[in-house]
Amino acid sequence: MTQAAASADIVLHNAFVVTMDGALTVLRDGAIAVAGNRIAAVGPSADVLSAFPGAAQTLNLAGRILLPGFVNTHVHTSQQLARGIADDVDLMTWLHGRIWPYESHMTEEDSYASTLLCGIELIRSGVTCFAEAGGQYVSEMARAVELLGLRACLTKSTMDCGDGLPPNWSSCSTGDCIQSQKDLYEKHHNTADGRIRIWFGLRQIMNATDRLLLETRDAAQELNTGIHMHIAEIPYENQLVMRTKKIDHGTVTYLEKIDFLRSNLLAAHSVWLNESEISHFSNAGVKVSHCPASAMRMLGFAPIREMLDSGVCVSLGTDGAPSNNRMSIVDEMYLASLINKGREAYISGTTDPTVLPSETVLTMATINGAKAVLWDNEIGSLEVGKKADLIVVNPFKWSMVPLHDSIANIVYCMRSENIESVMCNGQWIMKDQKIMNVNEEEVISSAVKRATALLARAGINLPERMNYL
Numbered sequence: 001m002t003q004a005a006a007s008a009d010i011v012l013h014n015a016f017v018v019t020m021d022g023a024l025t026v027l028r029d030g031a032i033a034v035a036g037n038r039i040a041a042v043g044p045s046a047d048v049l050s051a052f053p054g055a056a057q058t059l060n061l062a063g064r065i066l067l068p069g070f071v072n073t074h075v076h077t078s079q080q081l082a083r084g085i086a087d088d089v090d091l092m093t094w095l096h097g098r099i100w101p102y103e104s105h106m107t108e109e110d111s112y113a114s115t116l117l118c119g120i121e122l123i124r125s126g127v128t129c130f131a132e133a134g135g136q137y138v139s140e141m142a143r144a145v146e147l148l149g150l151r152a153c154l155t156k157s158t159m160d161c162g163d164g165l166p167p168n169w170s171s172c173s174t175g176d177c178i179q180s181q182k183d184l185y186e187k188h189h190n191t192a193d194g195r196i197r198i199w200f201g202l203r204q205i206m207n208a209t210d211r212l213l214l215e216t217r218d219a220a221q222e223l224n225t226g227i228h229m230h231i232a233e234i235p236y237e238n239q240l241v242m243r244t245k246k247i248d249h250g251t252v253t254y255l256e257k258i259d260f261l262r263s264n265l266l267a268a269h270s271v272w273l274n275e276s277e278i279s280h281f282s283n284a285g286v287k288v289s290h291c292p293a294s295a296m297r298m299l300g301f302a303p304i305r306e307m308l309d310s311g312v313c314v315s316l317g318t319d320g321a322p323s324n325n326r327m328s329i330v331d332e333m334y335l336a337s338l339i340n341k342g343r344e345a346y347i348s349g350t351t352d353p354t355v356l357p358s359e360t361v362l363t364m365a366t367i368n369g370a371k372a373v374l375w376d377n378e379i380g381s382l383e384v385g386k387k388a389d390l391i392v393v394n395p396f397k398w399s400m401v402p403l404h405d406s407i408a409n410i411v412y413c414m415r416s417e418n419i420e421s422v423m424c425n426g427q428w429i430m431k432d433q434k435i436m437n438v439n440e441e442e443v444i445s446s447a448v449k450r451a452t453a454l455l456a457r458a459g460i461n462l463p464e465r466m467n468y469l
């Protein structure tokens with residue numbers, strides 16, 4: 001047993017503890033002691049119980065699974081009210097006809113309601129930390145995250161050029177883009193008991209001048225924080241970059257050429273990379289957020305196996321509600337494994353079910369996620385001294401029994417509904433499937449009202465698909 005403190009607020013024992021530490025240690029009858037917001041001990045139940053006889057609370061988990069909280073590394077909290085507004089449409093309709101009108105008509109209160117609704121779904125899927133992909137009202141996101149009890153790296157959506165932008169977005173000068181993010185950093189970084197961090201955001205290369213790219217790189221380095229950017233999403237992006245920048249491949253080749261790639265860059269999607277671009281990522285230590293559902297819907301097959309083989313840190317994200325609908329990292333684990341197994345058959349002409357085994361996928365959702373958000377010194381695994389971000393899974397339900405191979409069952413069988421309790425920073429934010437810090441029904445009804453009003457304001461009318469009477 002490893003132990004750091006002499007007293008504990010809570011001891012969780014008689015659990016199947018999947019630590020995701022460097023040795024991938026699993027304790028069949030394990031326990032964790034939490035003191036304040038940190039893990040004070042991890043070890044066999046008998047040892048931890050006898051080391052903390054005066055723990056304020058002792059909870060017998062009766063064989064349930066304890067896991068590190070999942071890290072969702074690509075989430076658009078502002079898009080939660082847009083679930084269902086862009087299903088089965090082409091990408092340009094998706095962006096120009098639906099998402100940009102929606103986002104550009106959003107108010108600060110809409111953003112707050114959207115983040116609360118999104119946060120509930122994140123918590124229910126076992127997420128304790130997420131990386132915001134970039135929205136407009138970071139202060140409202142921060143207000144919601146603080147209330148929900150989650151941990152997050154929040155990012156403003158930043159664009160200083162590009163065609164087709166809504167009028168109230170295209171006015172942002174490069175200097176204003178950088179300064180407004182520095183102001184947000186000043187105001188919110190390391191707030192909410194250290195649960196909120198502020199990152200720099202770049203929407204995508206087609207909406208960023210070279211000056212914005214390089215000044216973002218320098219500002220993030222100066223403030224010792226991260227950069228979140230959509231990279232190499234579709235072939236059109238690469239083709240445009242090749243044509244306008246006069247290079248022989250796409251976005252990553254260009255970003256390497258201008259010396260933009262750094263280890264604090266979180267590259268969302270990264271679908272259309274060739275071999276040398278994967279090496280650029282690997283050499284620079286760039287982190288990737290693989291969003292399998294969103295990729296299947298709109299982007300394509302990302303070379304995840306190749307990236308993992310070359311040492312790139314690949315994590316998992318859901319993307320936003322209108323790209324995925326299901327904001328569940330549990331579902332993304334299942335999809336990541338299946339899609340990348342299927343891709344193998346597609347590209348090589350033969351099957352290989354050994355690709356992305358369950359322990360790799362679980363690593364992507366936990367410790368790789370923590371590395372991707374530059375927080376692995378404190379989260380991503382259940383180890384003494386780390387923050388107490390953990391989840392309790394009940395595997396004794398129809399969806400997960402029998403448990404012949406628990407790690408495989410977590411990836412291939414678990415549903416969000418198996419997650420019973422979620423702790424972030426030492427506090428229960430869901431206990432026995434009850435969201436603790438907000439009234440879930442009120443959040444849902446307020447969000448639905450706001451979503452309807454927002455769509456009307458944005459002039460988004462969805463065509464009727466069937467013969468409604």
Ligand SMILES: [Zn+2]
Pocket residue numbers: 074076133230268319320
């Ligand atoms: Zn995205």
